[in-house]
Amino acid sequence: MPAERPATRSHADADVAVVHAELHADEAADEAADLTNGDLARVFHEIGDILEVKGEIAFKTIAYHGAADTIGRSPIDLVAAYRAGDPPKVSGVGQAISDKITELVTTGRMLFLEQLRTEVPASLVDLLKIPGLGPKTVRQLHEELGIATMDDLKAAAEGQRIRDVRGLSERTEKLILEGITRLETQPPRRMYLHQAEEHIASLVELLGQVPGVDSIQPAGSYRRRKESIGDLDLLAETANPTALMNRFTDLGTVDHIVARGGHKSAIRMIRGPQVDLMVMPPGTAGTYLIHFTGSKEHNVKLRARARDRGWSLSEHGFLRIGEDGEPLTGADAELRTFATEADAYAFLELPFIEPELREDQGEIEAAQAGTLPPLITKADLRGDCHSHSDWSDGSQPIEVMAEAARRRGYAYQVLTDHSRSLAIANGLTPERVEEERAIIAALNKRFAAEEAAGTAPPETPLEGFRLLHGCELEVRADGELDYDDELLARFDVVVASVHVARRQPRAELTRRTMNAIRSPHVDIVAHPAGRMIQTRDDLDLDWEAVYAAAAANGTALEVNGSPHRLDLSAERARRAVSVGCILTIDSDAHHTRELDDTRWGVAQARRGWVTPADVLNTRSRADLLAWVAAKPDRIGA
DNA sequence: GCCGTTTTCGGCCCGACTGTTTTCAGTCG
Incomplete structure (x- = not known):
């Protein structure tokens, strides 16, 4: 199982508490409006890191890191909830941590953290990033050699002073230098x-x-x-x-x-x-797969469950626990192994749990209760509601995109080239929209003829394949939609999105998004958070208001399958569905090879506990078009 | 620090590999 977080936060992560501590108290409360769950998670990870270096008992540091993980993954905006005086129950967050959250979100400061920072400088915590260097060694180096920064450590290693520390050697010294060099030359980066x-x-x-x-x-x-x-x-x-x-x-x-x-x-x-x-060993994959698939938190719960039943669970299998509470060894040892994960889960009296659910987000409890959701699969998708051709910023002709979609066995592909104002993407003028419509009509005529003649590709479904005419409608900086109502009414499907003026205040960005959601012509909001993974942050939206409006008006929210976007995120998709939203899972393909990016969107939806019934494009083409046609009736309902 | 249809106190998941050791602590996943 891989590390779920770096050994320590980078100093450059510039967590919010630093910023706030430097503000005057009255300003800080305002500034704290920008806090997110992610910021809270970083703060508590930092506390955990510092306590490790301080030598605090392990269970306490584990508690802080665990709380940070849970907070980071929470679908609820905890900052807003705490500020509203209504802190929800969050697993792993007890009285002490809850009080600290309250302090931070209301005053913009956390005295406990500020105190810790005076005792253990961030530069010392940074040293944990060096492979092989843990909290014990870092503390030892600090106490015995006065090392407090990466530069100190480098100088000490080069000056051959590390080898004089008890328990460390010339070899350790060399490894430290190599680790520093690697950090300097190969900044860690996560893969898509x-x-x-x-x-x-x-x-x-x-x-x-x-x-x-x-x-x-x-x-x-x-x-x-x-x-x-x-x-x-x-x-x-x-x-x-x-x-x-x-x-x-x-x-x-x-x-x-x-x-x-x-x-x-x-x-x-x-x-x-x-x-x-x-x-x-052949034939024992069950517990190995479970162990190395993780997550860590899921496994911890499984092991506790095994222990409750008198067994110790490791990757090798289940070992019977003796009266002393330790696994039996030697001649008494009793090891149970299983060929499949399903068999291993069954030994714990649980049904198989899909890998995407194994995040300790209630899946073990649901498995116990027999209420695991029937997760959506890629095969459930009967079409794709978001794609581009070379008429805007795609790289292939309309016909090539359509043929590729048809050979995937879809009943429909919605072509959603960009609207006029997104000039950088060669957005379509109303005139070009009409021209594109004619091309699509001609293509569909041919598809229908081939289906009637029995010469359509064998993948073609019974209802046949059609390219639907849509657009990716720009929500302009002032909140206005990019085409007038008359033109919008003529599209089969309208997908709206925010690309410009991303730094507006929350209220303004929320208002723009709501404007799209409430339009009688807008069917889907594409990549609602506007994020790019690792490179572009989320739009600052009032998410609960967005979900509520989308649910009330029957506007679908997209799970964008581009591996750079994956937006809605799994957590948001789960939250949205839980309050009554319907989703789409789309490729946003700009090339035929990206059409299968829907599989990444499906994977995120599965992580969000999404079932086929929650997703619009699992429906037939007729049902999709009927749903679109009924949009005006849903407005204000 | 968190948590509890076996507990409000006493637990808290488990093993491989490494390096410096003579039997183990630290780190990592």
Whole structure:
């Protein structure tokens, strides 16, 4: 299972509490309006990091990190809830942490954190980023050599002073220097899902050829389809681990070997991710897959459940626990292994839990109660509501996009070239909209004829395939829509989105988004948060108001499948559905090879507990068009 | 610091690999 967070927050993460601490108290309260769940999570991770270096008992630091993780993933805007005086119950957040949140969101400061920072400088916490350097060693270096910064550490290593510290050696000194160099030259960056997929495909291909290897399977956060991926995890079923490990650490793409053992090795790829490879004896994959797929939090709950039933769970299987509370060993040892995950879950009296759900977000409780949702699959999609051609900023002709969609077995593809004002994307004037409509009509005439003649592609569904005429309608900076009502009424489907003036205040951005949601002509709001993963932040919206308006007006919210967007996020999709919204899952393809990006959107929707009934484009073309036609009746309902 | 149809106190998941050690602590996932 890969690390779910970096060993420590970067100092450059510029968390909010620093900023606020420097403000006057009266200004701070206003400024705190910009706080997000993510900011709270960073603050509590920082507290956990500092307490580690201070040498606080492990369970306390675990508690802070655990609370930070839960807060970061919460679908509810905790800052707003706390400020409204209505703190919701959040797992892992007890009285002490709750009080600290209240203090931060109401005053903009947290005295506890400020105190900690005076005791342990951030530069010291930074040292945890060096591979192999943990809190104990960092504290030791600080106490014995007075090292407080990365520069101090580098100087000490170069001056050969590290080797004089008890428990450290000349070799450690060398490893520290290498670690610093690597940090300076290779800033850690997470992969997009499609990049992880490419790495995994080639590794599986290469390692699968090693004699004796029965299977190679990806695990970790990639298997759970997290929206970005740090390390890669591979599991191999083989009776000959040595040959496999030799091949793995000998790959031409290996930059250096991180660790090497008989059953577990790790490499760093050249200009690429760290890859962990674990060996499992043939026929025992069940508990190995569960262990290395994670998440950590999911596994912790499973182990507690095993323990309640008298078993200790590890990747190797279940070990019977003796009267002393320890697993039985030697002749008394009793190990239960399982070939499949489903069998291992069944041993814990649980149904199989899909990897995308394993985040300890209620899935174990739902499994226990028999209420796991029937998750949507890519096969449920009967069409795609968002795509582009070279008439705006796509790279291929309308016909090529349509043919590619038709061969995917869809009943419809909605062509949604950009509207007029998005000049950078060659947005269509009303005149060009008419021309495009004529081309689409001609194409559909041909498709219908081929279907009647039985010469359509074999993938064509019974209801046939049609290219629907849509647009990606710009919501302008002033909130006005980019085409007039008369033109909008003539599209089959209208997808609206915000691309410009992204830095407006929350109230203004929310008003613009609501304007689209409430239009009788707008059917879908595309990539509602406007984010780009790792590069562009979310729009600052009043999300609860957006969900409520979308639900009330029957406007769909998109889960955009582009691996750079994945927007709505899994958490938001889950929240939106829970308050009555309907979703679409679209590719936003600008090229035929991106049409299958819907699979990433489906994966995020699955992470958000979304079922086929929650998604508009699981419906037939007739039902989709009927739903669109009924939009004016839903307004103000 | 959190948490509780076995507990409001006493637990809190588990093992491999590494490095510096002579039996183990630290780190990592």
